[in-house]
Amino acid sequence: MRPSHLLAIGAPLVAGSAAAQTVSVTVPQLKVAEYHRPYVAGWLEPAAGGPARTVFVWYDIKKRGAEPGTKWLADLRSWWRKGGRSLHLPADGVSGATRAPGTYQIPLPKGLAPGAYVLNVEAARETGGRELVRVPITVPRRGGTAKGSTELGTVTVR
């Protein structure tokens, strides 16, 4: 059913009508003397190159004053360089509060052009480390999984 559907209607419309894929991100529990919840960003890059699209960014959105929570967004250094720095935050559907250790589900944006992408998830922790996990995927159907070793657990797209 699905292949004939694709041929009949054309790629962009199919991408829009396909059920959106979901990212699952695990923030690991860490045994450290001083723990702060990490800043985490997830973004999609077309595998063939092109502008990155931020899917989510978790940071201290409530902190105001001389040192607002946005101050440390640049510590997510890959995300910052690849597009975070031109995003106006808070952004609807993208910004969120930091998360405690656990596993979280985030839907990928609807209406993505079909094709090969890399889903990037980067975490940076105050007085802690920083890690980037990359998962090659294909929109609309093929997911993937990769595992971080320090600041991130498993990242899965399905």
Next chain:
Amino acid sequence: MRLTHLLFAATAAVSLAAPALAHRQWLLPSTTTLSDTSQYVTVDAAASNDLFYPDHVAMNPDMIAVQAPDGSSGTIENAAKGRHRTTFDVKIDKPGTWKIGTETDAVMGGFMLNGEQWRVGGRRGPPPAAGAAARPMPKVVATAADIPAGATDVKLTEVMNRNAIFVTAGAPSEDVFTPTGKGLEMQPITHPAALVADEEGQFRFLVDGKPAAGVKVMVVPGSKKFRESEGAQELTTGADGVLHVTWPVPGVYWMSATVTDAKATAPRATERRMGFTTTLEVPAP
């Protein structure tokens, strides 16, 4: 303004007179990347051999100029000159890329007068120690305009140096890289805020606004105390004036270009020596 130049020329005379043995002038910002416009960078400024260990001479804070992304001038705050290094703060209150640094244009050289060698510009040497007899007056004149009429063998070099760092708040901008068309300048192809250790950095060097081939550029990572080799690279710009840099390690890099030609614009100067120096943050991917 001229006085500032001369003072700088005086402090830097050793390095200007013997480039091969120069102490490296450096500016080290606390960060080059800020996520908003409510923050400060604090900068160390000094000259030393090893980067970025302040162990020789502090830079004169009066030389520092700040250019905001919109072309306006910024100010430095809390300047303090220590034994080995100067520090100052800059409030980064506009989005885009800022330029912080020094620009000098001086004339150095010498001439003969009544059989004696005189110098133009340059260092006068330390004052005599307390109680010691005053030394004879050194044979130095401050500027080329002070060269007396009977001088012979006049040889003057125009020395133009730029040393600047680039700090970006939010998205990067290009305005501070607009060339003036005078002396040695750098136009990034890879923006300083977009450098990363696993990608080549590309920079175009210009002399008098035109791409300059064959410019010698030293690229040196800091913190050599923690590894065996200095890791310095001696590179040369290509025919298009472009320098291609691969980064052996992530870190803070000192990049310094020098070029000499005969196109001096100062009166009576026959040679022109130009330098451009910057400090770059190259993060791990």
